[in-house]
Amino acid sequence: MKKRRLGTSSLHISELSLGCMSLPLEKKEATSIIETALEYGINYFDTADLYNKGLNEALIGDILKPHRHNIVLATKVGNRFTADRDDWTWDPSRAHIIKSVHDSLKRLQTDYIDVYQLHGGTIEDNFDEIIDTFEQLKKEGYIREYGISSIRPNVFVPFSKSNAVSNMMQYNMLDRSAEEYFNVLAENGVSVLTRGTVAKGLLTDDYAKKIKPYMSYTVEELQTLLSSISSNYDLHALALAFNLENAAVASAVVGARTTTQLLDTIKAYEQMPKQFPNEIKALLKLTKYKEHR
Numbered sequence: 466m467k468k469r470r471l472g473t474s475s476l477h478i479s480e481l482s483l484g485c486m487s488l489p490l491e492k493k494e495a496t497s498i499i500e501t502a503l504e505y506g507i508n509y510f511d512t513a514d515l516y517n518k519g520l521n522e523a524l525i526g527d528i529l530k531p532h533r534h535n536i537v538l539a540t541k542v543g544n545r546f547t548a549d550r551d552d553w554t555w556d557p558s559r560a561h562i563i564k565s566v567h568d569s570l571k572r573l574q575t576d577y578i579d580v581y582q583l584h585g586g587t588i589e590d591n592f593d594e595i596i597d598t599f600e601q602l603k604k605e606g607y608i609r610e611y612g613i614s615s616i617r618p619n620v621f622v623p624f625s626k627s628n629a630v631s632n633m634m635q636y637n638m639l640d641r642s643a644e645e646y647f648n649v650l651a652e653n654g655v656s657v658l659t660r661g662t663v664a665k666g667l668l669t670d671d672y673a674k675k676i677k678p679y680m681s682y683t684v685e686e687l688q689t690l691l692s693s694i695s696s697n698y699d700l701h702a703l704a705l706a707f708n709l710e711n712a713a714v715a716s717a718v719v720g721a722r723t724t725t726q727l728l729d730t731i732k733a734y735e736q737m738p739k740q741f742p743n744e745i746k747a748l749l750k751l752t753k754y755k756e757h758r
Contacts, residue, residue, distance in 0.1 A: 466506030466734070469715045471537075473654035474610045476579060478537050478716050481734055482509035482707055483727070484660060485525050486516045487720040492524065497724045498712055499528050505534075505731050511633070511658070511718055513541035515553060526573035528745035532577055540569050540741040541584035541614055555591050557583060559598045571661025580631060581608040588757070596627040606652050612655070617757035618646060619751050625653040633718065635661040637666055638707045639687075640680045642752045647713035656715035659708045663719070667691065668704035669729070681752055693743060703745065710741045 468477040499510070510529060512521050522540060529536060542565045546553035569578065569652040581602065583595060599611040603660065612631030613735045615621040616670045621632050632650060634643040636659040650657060661669070672691050676684055694700060708717045721727035 468508070469656070471610070471715050472612075472656045473628075474630045476537055476610065476630070478509040479507045480716055480718040481507055481705075481730065482511055482602045482658065482718045483507050484718040484720040485510055485512040485521055486512050487722050488521065488524065489525060489722060490517065490520060492528070494723070495524055496528050496563045498727055499525065501724050501727050501731075503532060508535065509537045509539065509716055511539045511545075512573075512579045513582075514565055515541070515544045515546060515584065516573075518546055519568070519572050520568055522572040526575065526756075529575050530563040532723065537579045537580060538573065538575065539580035540573065542566065542569070543584040543586070550601075551702050553584065555587065557586065558597050560593050562595070563602075566602055570607065574710070575727075577606060579610065581611045582631070582633065583624070586613060586615050586617065586624065588617075588619050592624055592627075596624070596646070609616045612658075614660075616643065616754070618754055619757050622646065622649060625650055625655045627712055629653075629655055631658050631715065632656040633658050633660055634654040635659070636708060636714075637662050637664045638704055638749055639664045639669055639682055641749065642754045644711075644751070645753055647661075647711060657711075659714055661731075662708055662717045663701065663704050669701045669733075670695070670699075672700060681750055689692075690748060693748070697734055698738075698742070699733065700743070701729065702736040702738065703741070704732075705734050706737040706741050707738070707747070 466479045468479055471478050542562055543557045544553045545556040600606045610630045612629045613621055613624050614633035618632050632655055636643040708714055720728050
């Protein structure tokens with residue numbers, strides 16, 4: 466699988482990455498998915514301390530431990546939670562970040578995190594303190610690089626003026642809102658990691674079973690658009706090609722609940738057209754963020 470450079474860092478990551486949030490907690494099933502990803506050249510694995518209240522980190526840390534030096538491991542921080550409560554609160558303070566990185570390192574069974582991401586953010590956050598804390602963790606060797614996961618322009622644009630190397634953003638054929646900011650991020654040395662690549666299954670062969678309003682599209686619009694596209698193209702392959710066509714995108718982060726799901730995505734990747742068809746792009750709405758600008 467081809468790799469791309471992540472921002473201005475020395476990290477090169479696979480064009481497909483595994484988003485681990487949807488991994489089953491049953492170790493045998495999760496191991497099968499991760500080993501399949503490794504077999505096909507996926508080297509970037511994304512999790513967060515919040516996923517299953519730390520259990521997701523512990524699971525992939527255990528499975529990936531033998532492969533640690535051959536992969537790029539990313540996790541996220543900023544949500545304060547406790548195991549005995551269903552809710553959580555936003556806390557990007559220096560104290561919480563420092564405590565959280567050590568908790569994540571322990572769960573992931575590693576000495577360092579390759580990419581440490583702020584898991585959201587608000588305009589009220591103290592970004593100078595957050596960035597200074599991340600820089601401190603880099604100097605101390607606990608993290609190699611840092612980034613953010615945000616779809617709020619008034620958060621990720623100022624954050625990108627730091628030494629951040631990535632921003633994870635929802636982006637797909639049906640939600641092009643992030644596109645407006647690709648050039649700004651690229652100018653600041655920040656790569657985009659796309660999530661929501663297949664739009665909750667709408668951009669796969671099973672789209673007919675998933676049809677419901679999505680972003681700015683009505684059910685009727687989706688039925689007309691997706692039926693037209695799928696009559697001439699592999700919708701899943703086209704979805705991946707759309708995201709990876711832009712040089713600002715380092716990797717499309719995809720989830721998988723089963724090994725079969727992951728293999729379907731890998732097959733679609735291998736069947737991507739070399740160039741995204743202009744006639745299809747002309748049919749897609751150019752959406753923009755309406756809030757947090």
